Amino acid sequence: MNNPSCAEAAALIAGLLAGFVDIRSVWSLDHAPEGTGARQTGSKLLIFADAATLRRLHNAPRWPRVELFVVTDGDSVECAWHGEQVRGSLARWAWQQTSANEAFYDEARWTEDGTTVVRVRRRAQLVWRTSAEQK
Numbered sequence: 001m002n003n004p005s006c007a008e009a010a011a012l013i014a015g016l017l018a019g020f021v022d023i024r025s026v027w028s029l030d031h032a033p034e035g036t037g038a039r040q041t042g043s044k045l046l047i048f049a050d051a052a053t054l055r056r057l058h059n060a061p062r063w064p065r066v067e068l069f070v071v072t073d074g075d076s077v078e079c080a081w082h083g084e085q086v087r088g089s090l091a092r093w094a095w096q097q098t099s100a101n102e103a104f105y106d107e108a109r110w111t112e113d114g115t116t117v118v119r120v121r122r123r124a125q126l127v128w129r130t131s132a133e134q135k
Contacts, residue, residue: 012043012066013127020056024048024130027103029069031123042066046077046124054078101126 013026029044042065047053054070057080068080071090079086093105103124108117 009043009127012045012063016045016047017128019060020047020049020053022050022053024132026127026129027124028127029067029105029122029124030107031125045069045127046071047080048074054080057081095124 016026017023025048027046029046044067046069048071051072054072057068057070060080062081069077069086070080071077075089075091077086077088077090077093090105093107095103095105097103103126105122105124106119107122109120110117
């Protein structure tokens with residue numbers, strides 16, 4: 001995963017999968033392409049699940065230092081935590097799965113001086129996939 005210790009990451013994923021059984025896959029986000037940029041603090045996860053899982057996550061306690069995004073229909077992306085109104089789509093992120101375990105996407109970020117928004121290409125890594133989703 002992107003920053004927590006291996007034990008913390010394993011516990012996080014195990015808890016997610018134990019509590020929400022309709023998750024089809026879990027991706028770790030916000031990895032800089034090789035040799036570029038610094039890692040972010042905390043974790044960013046993208047899960048593919050159903051709308052019922054998203055509704056249950058809206059009512060679940062927020063996990064500290066974790067940004068959790070849910071894809072429910074193959075394209076629409078929504079923040080799992082009800083208090084955050086982050087919505088988008090994989091198409092707008094320019095999500096491109098390049099292998100069974102890796103994908104790339106675009107992220108909008110402010111420049112260091114805060115005057116301009118730039119698009120940054122980021123890498124996602126597959127953390128877990130249900131056996132029904134494996135190719």
